Amino acid sequence: MTKNIAILGASGYTGAELVRLISTHPDLRIAALTGERKAGQPMASVFPFLRHLDLPDLCRIDEVDFAKIDLAFCALPHATSQAVIKALPGDLRVVDLSADFRLRDPAAYEKWYGQHHAAPELQAEAVYGLTEFYRAQISGARLVAGTGCNAATGQYILRPLIEAGCIDLDRIIMDLKCGVSGAGRALKENLLHAELSEGTAAYAVGGTHRHLGEFDQEFSAIAGREVRIQFTPHLLPMNRGILATAWLDGDADRIHNVLQARYADEPFVKVLPFGTTPSTHDVRGSNFVHIGIVGDRIPGRALVVAVLDNLCKGSSGQAVQNANLMLGLPETTGLMGAPVFP
Amino acid sequence: MTKNIAILGASGYTGAELVRLISTHPDLRIAALTGERKAGQPMASVFPFLRHLDLPDLCRIDEVDFAKIDLAFCALPHATSQAVIKALPGDLRVVDLSADFRLRDPAAYEKWYGQHHAAPELQAEAVYGLTEFYRAQISGARLVAGTGCNAATGQYILRPLIEAGCIDLDRIIMDLKCGVSGAGRALKENLLHAELSEGTAAYAVGGTHRHLGEFDQEFSAIAGREVRIQFTPHLLPMNRGILATAWLDGDADRIHNVLQARYADEPFVKVLPFGTTPSTHDVRGSNFVHIGIVGDRIPGRALVVAVLDNLCKGSSGQAVQNANLMLGLPETTGLMGAPVFP
Amino acid sequence: MTKNIAILGASGYTGAELVRLISTHPDLRIAALTGERKAGQPMASVFPFLRHLDLPDLCRIDEVDFAKIDLAFCALPHATSQAVIKALPGDLRVVDLSADFRLRDPAAYEKWYGQHHAAPELQAEAVYGLTEFYRAQISGARLVAGTGCNAATGQYILRPLIEAGCIDLDRIIMDLKCGVSGAGRALKENLLHAELSEGTAAYAVGGTHRHLGEFDQEFSAIAGREVRIQFTPHLLPMNRGILATAWLDGDADRIHNVLQARYADEPFVKVLPFGTTPSTHDVRGSNFVHIGIVGDRIPGRALVVAVLDNLCKGSSGQAVQNANLMLGLPETTGLMGAPVFP
């Protein structure tokens, strides 16, 4: 039976990606799209690539009749999201794509996001949305907190390895490369084509990137002790894609075995043959994760590389995957589209 | 009922795009993939972005059991295609993506492609694959000749206008901009990233591009007189997309009316509001065509701009659309995927 | 003897390009850099690529001691420029890079820029800055108005042809392709990497682009009658470069002869062998113009393609070239740097 969907904050890239995915999803129907500043506009004027679809115009959130909505995706900016979700009907299923409910500890939220949380009771209720590791809880959840896109990429590498105890927890370095759509449609000088194309730079250096809050929370919980990784992202001249390079102390063969076993039955996570590494080109526009493992020339050191599409598997695709579970649909419904190459 | 499909020449971009589209097509199943030089290799080693699919390995054409094939796509190079198709079972449905059967006249083929045609009898049988204009013939055809990607783009603009008699046939200029995937996976210096990115140039200048053979054939047939347009393509630093700018003598309002009326019921062709023009960004990865019409400041002169994705609507998407018709399936099956933006 | 230079409006791309060029100019010394909103900042914080230079910090215009300045480049936005230049010392040599003094007729300015001109007396005094065609006047000028970058490209093709009377003045079509730096450092959605890369679109369609004001003024003056060309620019996913494709009624051989003769002694304008066309890749970062001429398959129709770097020859390089003349220096001083390829 078709489920009615609302997308709150549909004028950004993750909102548009949700519409893209849902447009060919057999069981979901877009019943409402909101955008406060662009209320009244047709979606096709905000995103002409959706011109072929018959979509409701953008409206304000207070114009949505939530009684008719089965599930709402919330693709609003951080901080706005918590206020909006707090005001929604208490029994409405919600998948939030912001950072607002990723951290369970109000103090951690305040540390990384620099402000008090307006809905700490919802923080406690929210289930962390990394589907492959929270599947059961997500199926029964009312509120799911989508992960950070960088945070998702890193966890696909590290969670099974920390759990298996096969790497040195005090020697985890993650050098990450990401495309620009992860920064959203914000008008910033460094996101202009003239400033970004044909070059690269690091950003949020030295352990200051907010997704470290998620790493700290999740890895420490798995390990049963505090785990602090080193992490620096680099902005690349490409639109979609994240490539995480993990430099690890551990046996590469064992690492490969652990990851291969862990993901053998996962429909979206593919572990490559030992010694080969993946490319972001090969997951663009899709919900797939590719992971490769290599041994270093120094014995006992390993390199693990993971790639995914930040807008899809790292955000909106993950959100649809979680929505499928919450609505009792097969998890892969609407998400098996092949990557777009070239 | 699921139809069994063979893709001959699956190691190029149009072959891979066919696999991408068919991978989520509910009624088609890939039964054979051929690649003479790469026979024996798994498709995932030639195109790692297809890693998640359960596909047959590449084989040689002579290894395919065509008795079990309902339809073959032929994505081979020009000239190779005619020899291969000539040797296939005479009752096998074939959609050819090469240039070999686009020109009905052997002399025209020789003029534009510089060699004798090896299967002139098939030239006569083949139906030209511009779906929106040859729908009935394609439905009953055994052999359909996919159009050139540039030729398709230009015809979406000009066919209805020539038919309506609303433009000066001796004053048609088409300035075309195309992405690099149209040139295929060939190893040529000018297709290297270092040579192509961050710049542009014209090519096949002054009326020498082979797709003019298709324009001449089709436009002259519609007009009932010889029509010769001026046409120069430019290579752009982008992978997918064609933008055709037609500079026309005619009344812009009437042109808009004619195109709007012609495409009102077409599922894949969208005519924009008068005065606005489309972007290739908005059709990337999809089977859609967007067309915009503008009046020039000089009365009686008009500008029409059309965009499509060369690999999809300009080639493999068109091929699947035609295959759907030939197999009695709804025409849009498997082709309604939204464009990928950004 | 070294000349002291001020750059007013040094925080934009044309200002930075002036600094780049002057940094290796043997006879010019940067004595002042202004930027109202960024006054007090070191240039290296606004443009880190200039980090190696010993430059004055940005200041406000009213802080500059113009008594010590030999020539000022004015790289301010349109409309701001006329107010600023009006208030400068009346004997200060000025090269303006804005649109404010390109149009000699106040009515034309008002038509194309939508406002009254604040300094019509300076409009009359200003010399149009297309060096190769206004060399003598520029040498003696106090105020030179830099051309539009698109306008410059088009004029290198058309001025000699109109003067020679070898093309049909009522049949001039110019299809232009330009890189994004021409739009400046403005924060606009369509200039974001995610929106601009990997695609193209037309803009300012149908005869509405402001550089048409320059074309109309110049071409009509040369022809001694009103000349109105058709012109549509397209925005390309590249940072630097303009490629203008002119579709002309005229004899291609004669056109080639006229252009070759006209530019034979010009140090920066290179006419290619007949039948070949240029690439923007080959002028990137330089002050050179490359022009190619091709005959169409339709007799009497010709294609002329010209390329230049919009920031250099189309703007700041032209400005330095003009400044050299105004200061009695050899015209090519500091401008012979080879293009940067790849």
Add this chain to the structure above:
Amino acid sequence: MTKNIAILGASGYTGAELVRLISTHPDLRIAALTGERKAGQPMASVFPFLRHLDLPDLCRIDEVDFAKIDLAFCALPHATSQAVIKALPGDLRVVDLSADFRLRDPAAYEKWYGQHHAAPELQAEAVYGLTEFYRAQISGARLVAGTGCNAATGQYILRPLIEAGCIDLDRIIMDLKCGVSGAGRALKENLLHAELSEGTAAYAVGGTHRHLGEFDQEFSAIAGREVRIQFTPHLLPMNRGILATAWLDGDADRIHNVLQARYADEPFVKVLPFGTTPSTHDVRGSNFVHIGIVGDRIPGRALVVAVLDNLCKGSSGQAVQNANLMLGLPETTGLMGAPVFP
């Protein structure tokens, strides 16, 4: 007094970059350009961006009169270079840009390049071309071996730190990002625009990249013990630029102090304020190196990022810098061109 220069192997990117740099060098004159396969062709047909220069046509090496040459740049492929240089006059000054003379130990050469060295006596004679660290030897050298472009980038970070003893030599990780021109003009599938743009991947993973041979040789010599770093490069969708991210065990403040002191008087190496990191955009087309140092949130761990232009400072610019020294010219002559941005 003008020195006569020969460039052997002028049809590749480093050869063309040499021509670009020398074209505005006041004391060098290009007397011969060789290209075996393209002998007889004008340089402008191989590299149209050099069209404005008056250059000798390409010739074969055996056609060059070396008696009239003051210095030869050898930009030939690895292995070819050693055979060619061995056959040159024994007193001819040579700057080699290949890998052939970077490793002093024939066994090391054989290990990393998989073949016997044909001129081991020249290996012994050659001076390693990292100018800032071999200045005195280069000034008196007859044969200088240009460094690997990745190897140069890494050494600007690590040499002073190893020498100062301020980092853990067993915990050096270098995650490198490089543009595609470093791979040369080779026709390889993964270098095509369609395969490379809009994505990234690692290559030469796990300690297999040949530039490790240089790291091992140089770092072990400085440390007086064997030093083996971990190193993996990633190929980015950009043409020029290398960004090396070094993950180090050491005190970030001390590291900053050491690097700042070491490079205070170097004209081409700029150390940024503590806590900031550089971008490849800011060195494009130039001979500059920018280095930034950041402390990690984990005490005792530091991040150092260095950028340079692989074709210029990483190869041809370094070569000219060394040639200046060998010919008794001021070291910076012809190399102070500002980067090209945007």
